[in-house]
Amino acid sequence: MALFSVIALISFWILIYSSDYWTVIGLVVFLSIFYTPIQPLQDAYAYETVSTLGLNYGPMRSWGSIAFVVATLIGGWYLTFGEPAELLFLTVGSLGLLALLAVLLPGMPSESRSSSKESVWAAEELRDPQFLLVVLSGGLLLGSFSALYAFASIFWLSVGISDAMVGGLWAIGTLAEIGIFVWGSFFMRHLGAWGLMVTGGVASIIRWMLFPYATETWSAVLLQLLHAGSFGMVFLGMVAYTSKLVSSKRLGTAQGLTQTAFGVVMGVSGIASGWLYAIEQAYAFYLMAGICCVGVLTLMLVTKRV
Template identity: 45%
Template sequence: MTVNNQQRTKLGLIIGISSLFAAYFFAFGLFLPYFPVYLKDLAFTPVQIALIVAIPNIVRIVATPVMTGISDRAGRRRLSISIFAIVCAVAFGVIANVNTYALMVAVVVVMSIFLAPLQPLSDAYAYEAVKSRGLDYGVMRSWGSAAFIAATMFGGWYLGLFESVQLVYFMVVGLVVMAVLSLQLPGMPSEHRKAAQGAADEGHAKGELQRLELHIVLFAGGLTLGSMAGLFSFGSIFWLSHGISDTNVGLLWSAGVLAEISVFLLGGRLLGRIGPLGFMLIGAIGGILRWIVFPHADTFGSALVVQLMHGVNFGMTHLGMMAFLAEVVSGKRLGTAQGLSQTYIGLFTGVAGITAGWIYEVNPTYAFYAMAVVAAGGSIVLGLFWARLRRFSGEVPAG
């Protein structure tokens, strides 16, 4: 293959992965901030809303490692993404036509089983491309964040004119596009059935996936990212209750993701200096500060400033965790490892989300203070095990 052909192939892969992220995060950018608003329009209580919003996080505790493990063992990562996305699209179509609480819970549970593995499988595919083709994960992932911004801004504008239920159908469109795009991507080495089966036969990843240090890092990352449950459940509702317009709510979500994009685009250089664990610790500390200040930022200007902390809180934690996993886990098991990380995140996000619902009914301010406590847990875990983690990360290149 000539140099020009190699460059075109590489560019095509970059565009394909970037588009895959964009399709997923367009759907997710509507789901995350506006699904609670749709539930509120159905007259569900804050506790009911918190429970439904927490379901995907609770379900993925079990569903993610199971579904990603099935995909890795089958060696059909791209096909798995396509099938799971289609099932999710159908489920959202049903959700748009449900108005009773019990039925909503049942459908969301089913939807969550297939939603859970979409991001970890996409991340696994992308990071295998990083390792095998020399691509930049941050650049490709930033297109997903850009699509998230577009979705939140679109959703905020749309809510000012139309009913929230109609946004659910746009989620369906994003998932269908994702399903189609995944089948257009080229295969990676681990997706060959023989290679995948070899990975499954080697003691089911006992050496790689059962290391204590790995679980310490994922536990800490799960706490840090789980602290965002209050934002996911009540961020939009909190801002709307303080007179911030629908359009400006969309801008606030977009501002946070812009900060996230900046970290993804520029974080590679810092990651090489600070290392994955250092990135995660900074993200946890940023989370503590963010949630302490959040309930007092009740104007658009002040909320905008706080939302820019998302780049530190989420961006650095996510990038650090992804870089850590890519360095310590082989491509054959990367999907399963990503699923394992989502199990920790789902556990803490689910528990924190339900807790936030109870507390929010009493006092919204205390609900966000509780999220600061969860983020503090992540920083404490990393701090207490810092010496041991540094010895472990000494085996891992910082970049």
């Protein structure tokens, strides 16, 4: 994690001073190789502390969401007088802090040289159909956010919601997500990982089906509160599910597979939603609802319900 953070830091630093199109493309591709695995490695480490030290994952993860809100506010404040490209320096600083903290962390008890040399697909638990179904369903449910990230702000502005309120809507969604993480143990006890993912999936279907009709501030606020389920519950359930189905020494790889599924679905659906949004705004969000329906149906095939 420390090594990847340093490589990502250097890549971002070079990116700041790059202007050639193909140089930027190459840097972004190179950066994605090392930047993308950082979060699954963090989740794997965090869940190992849950199993070995009895810590609560939800409150730990909530600090990531809080940091997102703080970083967004700082970025918005900086843009009132600074240049957008200069925000990359804040990213570089954050990655430097992450690298330092990663070096100071103790090693994971499950880490061993023998396991690191083993082929990923040699591990039977990573080929377990039940695990792969969870990975697929999680990828579908979380990948459905492509239309939100690409077009939500544009849509809200197009229906007359103010710039300031658009920022507020993003903050409301993140705060709802934080609530789920803080009270994660409560929901986990009552719903379990499978129940969390299904509940979150249903919330996603409702959210995306109604999104084109939320043209007033109050209705947009209500739908943003569903972010607690559509992201918070799905993400928390998927991470917990993975930790139950896969041993600690392969958690990093397992979390990486979930992130890969999420990234592939988001990439493909993002392109498709762009085409649909150009035809009719609502179609992009209906596509997301359809993807979530497939995700929930996939969960129904999972028999190891923890």
